[in-house]
Amino acid sequence: MHFFEFSEEQKMLRKAIREFVESEVAPLASEWDEKDVCPGDVFKKLGELGVNGIFVPERYGGAGLGHVERAICLEEISRHSAGLGMTIMTHHLGIYPILQYGSDEQKDNYLPYLCSGAKICGLAVTEPGGGSDFSGQKTLAEKADTGWIVNGRKCFITNSHNADVTVFTAKTGEDEKGRNKLSAFIVERGAKGFEPGRKEHKLGLRASVTGDLVFADAKLSDAALLGKEGGGSRIGMEGISEIGRGGMSAIAVGILRGCLEEAIKFANERIVYGKPIAKLQAIQFEIAKIRTSYEAARLLTYYAASLKDAALPCANEVATAKLYSTEASVEAAKRTMDLMGGYGVINEYAVGRFLRDALTSIPSGGTSHIHQIVIAGGTLKDFQA
Amino acid sequence: MPYNVAVCIKPVPDPKYYDRITIDPQRKTIVRSGIPTMINPVDKNAVEAAMQLRERFGGYVAAISMAPPDAREILREVLAMGADAAYLLSDRAFGGADTLATSYTLYKGLKKIELERGLPFDFVFCGCESADGATAQVSSQLGEWLAFPHLWNVFSIESVSPDSSGGRESFKLRTKIENGFMEWVGRTPLVLGVSREMNKPRFTSVMGIMKAKNKPLTVWGLADFAEDDGHGMDSGLIGLSGSPTQPGEIFTPDLKRSGETLTGTPEEIVERIFAVMRSNGVSLVFEP
Structure with missing residues (x-):
C-alpha cells in the first residue's frame, strides 16, 4: 500500500470536477478576474454537482463526503480560477459552524439550500482592528427584550456582498477578568440594520467578492444565536x-x-x-x-x-x-x-x-x-x- | 410508457496523449496500451439522450462496451452519469475486431441482457462515430444484427403520439445531412447513432459518483455466452477472425524534398521560378 493514495471514488471525483472546470471555468476565469465579478451561475452549477455541500451529510442535502474530497474540489477549481475557489472555500467556511454548532432547526433551515447552490454562505470575523486580534472584536451584540441588537463593522469579508447567509461573531459581554466574551450568530441578507458596505478592489482572487459588512442597530431574533452564548471564540x-x-x-x-x-x-x-x-x-x-x-x-x-x-x-x-x-x-x-x-x-x-x-x-x-x-x-x- | 434503453460506449485514447499513439505494423491496429482512455466524446451525448428519455418516460438504462478489462473505469463513469447498470464484454477472443465483429459482439451482449432481464430493449443509442476509428459504422451494423430500424447522425428526438394499434409510441427524429436535415418518424425498437448537436451531456455529480459504487457492473467473456441459451457466439464472427476488414499498407509517406540553388540576377531567378511553376501547371495569371 502506498503511504498516500486516493480511493477510486476520489479519483473519479477529481476527474469529474476537472471536466466541469475545464468546460465551465477555464474559458471564463480571466474575464472574471478582469471584470472583478463572482460568477453566480457557476456557483449554482457547482452546487448541483455536490461541491457546495461536499462535507455535509446527505440528510441535509450534502454529498456526505469529507475534507479530502473538499480539498480535491478546491484544488481542481483553483487550478483555473483561484478566485472562484475562494468563493466556494468561504461558502464552506460559513456552512461548517452551522453544521457543527447549529441547532437541528438551524441545520434544517439553512443547510439544504446552501448545499444545493441556491444560496451563498460566508463567515465574518475580521474587523478594522485586525483579524488576528480575534478576542479584540468590537462588534457588539446586546441582549434586547427579545433577540439581539448588533452594532459594528466587519471588514475584508469574503462573500460580503453576495452571501445570502452570514455567520458572524460579536462581543456579547466580558468575563470576570474583563476579557471579551464572543458569541456566534447567523444573519440573513436583508435583515434590518444589516448591509454590505465598501467593496474592496483586490489584487487577486478577484472572482470572489470581498468587502465590509455593517451592523447599525441590526435586530436579530433569539434564533439567530449559533451555539451557546459565549461560544463564539x-x-x-x-x-x-x-x-x-x-x-x-x-x-x-x-x-x-x-x-x-x-x-x-x-x-x-x-x-x-x-x-x-x-x-x-x-x-x-x-x-x-x-x-x-x-x-x-x-x-x-x-x-x-x-x-x-x-x-x-x-x-x-x-x-x-x-x-x-x-x-x-x-x-x-x-x-x-x-x-x-x-x-x-x-x-x-x-x-x-x-x-x-x-x-x-x-x-x-x-x-x-x-x-x-x-x-x-x-x-x-x-x-x- | 417506460423504455428500456441501451447505450453503447467506446473507450478511446485521450486526445491529450495522441502523440504517444503508435500503430502495430503487423496487426495494423492502434497500440493503445499505456495510453489513458476516456469515453468517446459523442457517446456522452448518447448517454445524455438515454437519461433524458428515462427522465421523461421512466425506464432503465444499461451501458454496454466491448473493451479490455480496464474499461471498467469508463463504465463506472457512465454509471455515475446515471445509467442503471453496465456490462463489459471483455475477452482476448474479442480483440482485433473490426466494426462488423464489434457490432456482432455488442449485439450478442444486448441479446444476453434482454434474456437475463426478460425485457427487450426499445432503444439502442450509440455515439455516431468514434474519435479514434471514426468509421461511423457500428450503429448501423448493430441495427442490422438486431433487425431494428436504425438511423445515423440523429440530432433530435421527439415523441409524437402513442400508436393506437400496437401501443408503441412514435418518435419524430431528425438526422443531419450536408445542407439541412431529414425528418423521420420511427417506432420502437430503434437503433440511433446520436450526433454531438443532440444535447449537452450532463456533468458527473458527486452524488452520482457515490451512487455508482453500488450499481451493478457485469463483465462477460466469451465463455459466458453459452450455446444452450440460444445466444452463443459464433467464434467465426468475433475478434480478428470475424473481421473481414484488411487494412492495406501502412507507411509514413516520404516528405523529403529536393532543392535546387538558383544563381543569377534576381530577375533571372524570378523568371526561372515562374518557368518551373508554369511547367508544373501552376496558373500565374492574375485577374484583377
Whole structure:
C-alpha cells in the first residue's frame, strides 16, 4: 500500500470536477478576474454537482463526503480560477459552524439550500482592528427584550456582498477578568440594520467578492444565536484554523498545479535556438523546483485534510500546510513567470493572474507570520520536556 | 410508457496523449496500451439522450462496451452519469475486431441482457462515430444484427403520439445531412447513432459518483455466452477472425524534398521560378 493514495471514488471525483472546470471555468476565469465579478451561475452549477455541500451529510442535502474530497474540489477549481475557489472555500467556511454548532432547526433551515447552490454562505470575523486580534472584536451584540441588537463593522469579508447567509461573531459581554466574551450568530441578507458596505478592489482572487459588512442597530431574533452564548471564540477559531486555512492551502495547491502546467506547456512550445526551451537545463531546474513544491504542498494539504476527516486534532498540520502551500504558490508563479520571459507579463497568459492570486492567498486566513506563530506554539508544546 | 434503453460506449485514447499513439505494423491496429482512455466524446451525448428519455418516460438504462478489462473505469463513469447498470464484454477472443465483429459482439451482449432481464430493449443509442476509428459504422451494423430500424447522425428526438394499434409510441427524429436535415418518424425498437448537436451531456455529480459504487457492473467473456441459451457466439464472427476488414499498407509517406540553388540576377531567378511553376501547371495569371 502506498503511504498516500486516493480511493477510486476520489479519483473519479477529481476527474469529474476537472471536466466541469475545464468546460465551465477555464474559458471564463480571466474575464472574471478582469471584470472583478463572482460568477453566480457557476456557483449554482457547482452546487448541483455536490461541491457546495461536499462535507455535509446527505440528510441535509450534502454529498456526505469529507475534507479530502473538499480539498480535491478546491484544488481542481483553483487550478483555473483561484478566485472562484475562494468563493466556494468561504461558502464552506460559513456552512461548517452551522453544521457543527447549529441547532437541528438551524441545520434544517439553512443547510439544504446552501448545499444545493441556491444560496451563498460566508463567515465574518475580521474587523478594522485586525483579524488576528480575534478576542479584540468590537462588534457588539446586546441582549434586547427579545433577540439581539448588533452594532459594528466587519471588514475584508469574503462573500460580503453576495452571501445570502452570514455567520458572524460579536462581543456579547466580558468575563470576570474583563476579557471579551464572543458569541456566534447567523444573519440573513436583508435583515434590518444589516448591509454590505465598501467593496474592496483586490489584487487577486478577484472572482470572489470581498468587502465590509455593517451592523447599525441590526435586530436579530433569539434564533439567530449559533451555539451557546459565549461560544463564539471556539466556533470562529475552529472554522478559521481548520476549514479556512485548510481551504486556502488547497487553493494554493491548485495555483501550484496551474503554474506547473503553464510552465510545462510554455517550455514545450517555445522554440529558441531551434529547440523547445524544455530541453535547456536552466529551464528544467525551474520545472523541477515547481514540481517539488507542488508535490510537497499537496502532501501537506491532503494529509492535514485526512486528519480532519479522522476527527483528529489538525490545527497545527493545517497551519503548516497553509503556510507552505501559499508561500510556495507565490514562488512557483514567479518561477513560471521567469521561465516565460516577456510572455510571462502579458495578461493573455494566466501566470500573472496566478501570481496575484497566490499573493492574495497569503493574508487570507492569517498571514504567514501568524501561521509561523501558530506552528511554533504547537511545536514548542509538542517538544516540551 | 417506460423504455428500456441501451447505450453503447467506446473507450478511446485521450486526445491529450495522441502523440504517444503508435500503430502495430503487423496487426495494423492502434497500440493503445499505456495510453489513458476516456469515453468517446459523442457517446456522452448518447448517454445524455438515454437519461433524458428515462427522465421523461421512466425506464432503465444499461451501458454496454466491448473493451479490455480496464474499461471498467469508463463504465463506472457512465454509471455515475446515471445509467442503471453496465456490462463489459471483455475477452482476448474479442480483440482485433473490426466494426462488423464489434457490432456482432455488442449485439450478442444486448441479446444476453434482454434474456437475463426478460425485457427487450426499445432503444439502442450509440455515439455516431468514434474519435479514434471514426468509421461511423457500428450503429448501423448493430441495427442490422438486431433487425431494428436504425438511423445515423440523429440530432433530435421527439415523441409524437402513442400508436393506437400496437401501443408503441412514435418518435419524430431528425438526422443531419450536408445542407439541412431529414425528418423521420420511427417506432420502437430503434437503433440511433446520436450526433454531438443532440444535447449537452450532463456533468458527473458527486452524488452520482457515490451512487455508482453500488450499481451493478457485469463483465462477460466469451465463455459466458453459452450455446444452450440460444445466444452463443459464433467464434467465426468475433475478434480478428470475424473481421473481414484488411487494412492495406501502412507507411509514413516520404516528405523529403529536393532543392535546387538558383544563381543569377534576381530577375533571372524570378523568371526561372515562374518557368518551373508554369511547367508544373501552376496558373500565374492574375485577374484583377
